[in-house]
Amino acid sequence: MVSVTEIDAAKPKAAVSRRLVITAASLGTIFEWYDFYIYGALAAFFGALFFPPGNETAAFLASLATFGAGFAVRPLGAIVFGRIGDIVGRKYTFLVTILIMGCSTAAVGLLPTYAQVGILAPVLLVGLRLLQGLAIGGEYGGAAIYVAEHAPDRERGYHTSWVQTTSTVGLLLSLAVILLCRQSMSASEFASWGWRIPFLVSVVLLAISIYIRLKLDESPVFAEMKRTGATSQAPIGESFGNWSNLRLVLIALFGATAGQAVVWYTGQFYALYFLTATLKLDYVNAYALIGIALLAGTPLYIVFGALSDRIGRKPLIVAGFLLAAVSYFPIFQALTAAVNPALSVAQQDSPVVVTAGNCNFNIFAKPSSPCDLAKDYLSKAGVSYSSKATEDPDGVSVRIGGNEIKGFDAAAYAVALAAAGYPKSADPTQVKWLAASALLVLMMVWSTMVYGPMAAFLVELFPARIRYTSLSLPFHVGNGLFGGFLPFVAFAIVAFTGDPYAGLWYPIGVASLSFLIGLLWIRDRTGRPVAD
Template sequence: MTLDPKRDRLVIVASSLGTVFEWYDFFVYGTLAALLGRMFFPSENPTAGLLLSLATFGAGFGVRPIGAMVFGVLGDRIGRKYTFLATITLMGLATALVGVLPTYAQVGIWAPVLLVGLRLLQGLALGGEYGGAAIYVAEHAPPGKRGFFTGFIQASVVGGFLLSLVVVLATVFSVGKEAFDDWGWRIPFLVSILLLAISLYIRLKLSESPVFAAMKEAGTTSSAPLREAFSAPGNLKTMIVAMIAVAAGLTVIWYTAQFQTLYFLQSTALVDETDAKLLVGVSMLIVAPLFVVFGRVSDKFGRKPVMLIGYAITLLLLFPAFHLLAKAANPQLMAAAAASPVSISGSDCRFNPFASKQTSECGQALQYLSGRGIGHTGAIDDGGALRITIGTTTVQGFDKAGIEAALATAGYPTKANPGPRNNLLIVAAITLLGLLSASTYGPVAAIMVELFPARIRYTSMSLPYHIGTGYFGGFLPLISLYIVAKSGNAFGGLWYTWIVVLAAFAVTLFWLPETKDRDISK
């Protein structure tokens, strides 16, 4: 592939902007998950509402492999260009419709049903979008620059997250917090129509990928890409390796750096929602160019070593980074938790985070502490009367006033008075996590394209990528928050990320081949 600066700029800009807009559509839901939980899943248990909202967020990821199969086949049969035009149209329309949905208060159970349906359509669309954009850019890139070219696609995913934060915050500032919670939350979803129009206008200027055009002219395109993806010698093994080593590993780091930090700041560190979004947004703005940088580094030193180093450092620094984040975001809370830990004992100490109301006093106490973001050392079911110990003070029974007084005496802050925080250190901690995400995500589009033959590339790449990202990553916020709610440990949910990254490191080390010098035209 020869260099053509004008063509290459158009390819990168059109593909990247389309990716930004498409991921904006997907992430605006994640950004507003807590509010949507209250709108569409009302409950006496705030944790249950958020968990159900996150489960709906995960549902969109759960159907991505189906979208990968549908649009992957189309991409391998009719072409890269027209397939990702179809995916962005479906995504934009589904997102805009969320903005006109009635809430639970208006139509009852139909509200969450309709919301889940639109999330499923978004997931189907996204199952075809990423593979199409990555392949299109990579097949235009000259040898030795595929990591650099496709790094813009990786940065565009972060761009979609940033754009969702910007639009949400701009709307809040424009209409006010009260109006935003009432009706203004619809605006970020409706903005999708404008983004769709811009993206279609730019993408319609593109020509077909030169690799696909050459295959079509030579008559070597696959007539059954899905069947061939599973039957071609060695291709199934490569897809499994790519799913674990690449897709699952990079995604849990990325979602931890973006969404987990956002929810952690809001629910555990008691940081105001708007402030939390601003802090995460600033951090991601710093990190975004690094995805291109690491893509370029992988062109020089190889995809595999860059990813291995990123995984290894993540395993070492994941927990320290979150402890640093907690101390920076709410030092008063961390000091109180260390000096006056909370423990619970009593009978029937079962706690279902999804239940709107707990049946026992012990369960009600656990629900209350979870909603307040107060960690505990674990509930002991000893068959006796409920006892809540906060430092040196013991509260008998589920006495809210007594619990509040004991927490206040022990120095635990409240949401109304969250205590001091170090914004600079918060940004530094989130930026560190974002750096680890960039090091593992930057080379990914290049390596996924290079792993598979051109005639079945769209299908073969999209399936493992969206299974890995959809199931391992898409349900990460839900799984992590559930672990935190059940265990009472604010950092307990990080073990999910750590274990998946460990598995990705091992599979990468032993089974993932180096691909940077491969000829992708065949």
């Protein structure tokens, strides 16, 4: 079997330097992740801009669901562009995806709001998010495969780990642009029109990315398959109609990418939402904390990618799942104490109990019963509570520490919460910055341990002729469904239970499942030739 090294040696004039390959693939992918995550970083604003007024919790959850909609179509993008990538080529495919992503992102910056065009606003927003998701579904697989098929067998983890940094760097870039915009204008100006700027910046990044990618040649592995007529004419059928390959797809999904997705999104996006929505830290300081963690953690993708070349992909990936699953509860509880110590003390000293007999949990409906109104008020205030049932179908009482309030009375709740020490927001002067940063960096360690070797692991798992299709689907089902809907599912669990930490059961459960499946069924194929 011909190795990548031999192919390169046979065609030295056609081969592109590995440095240019890594740079071009990574820069383009950074841009696509920037485009995709700029919405996620601004999701808290979009509830009021693009959805009907009247229920802040429902609007926020709707904005998170729209964010998740982009993830939901990523598997479709994986199938569409995976097939094209296996038939037409790697380079052509990720040129098309970057064009779709850039144009759809810039268009978000031109959208009218709900106040201007009514229900058409969320329809247009969701439509553009679907286009973004379709494009990103074809991007990652192309970039990872392109780099891997240029890399030496014994350095594949190191080379592909640069592509793995792009999702975090794209998120970091999006936060930096947002922070710069927020610092250069008032809060009201940013909420009114300034939020559009990060989306419109995409036009410049798109031009740079296309220019760089046009300099690339086709992958040497694909070029050789094309020359010898070894490419697949039915990659979808070969990938999913053949049990031996479908089995690998399922193992990759449930034993690797699903767990990787929830670990990555918990440590970055869910942590950001937790800081702002639960701990009530202002956006500038929350972005700064996440930015510090991203800067400190990004080099670890390279470290763990290179380490996987020495000790194997599997040990690092399954260890990351286990460490995340056992540590999330203590990490987030410690994060509360570090970022909003007054809230942490109040939760322990003055617990809140809601006693009611008629609660209708519906995250998208406007609260109507006294119980619904009471719980909605507490959720908006970032106050955790437990629930007790009563035989009175219409009655509700809220006990805050030693103070019990009958019926729904927002003013009385506010007074009682203040008396019990519940703060309206986190006090930046009381934030333990070093401790908070260390906790966020620790979650980045779990993320990079799992994600750093992931591209090399997936590339080595599947045969070259159907690699784009076979790799892309499990990656984007895992990240699009299990990961993309994590903020929505987790906060829905929190809204239902009243426990700010209950949402963590979702990533813990998925990570634990991937740990068990990965431990039992993943075969480590580290360093195998990718021309096979």
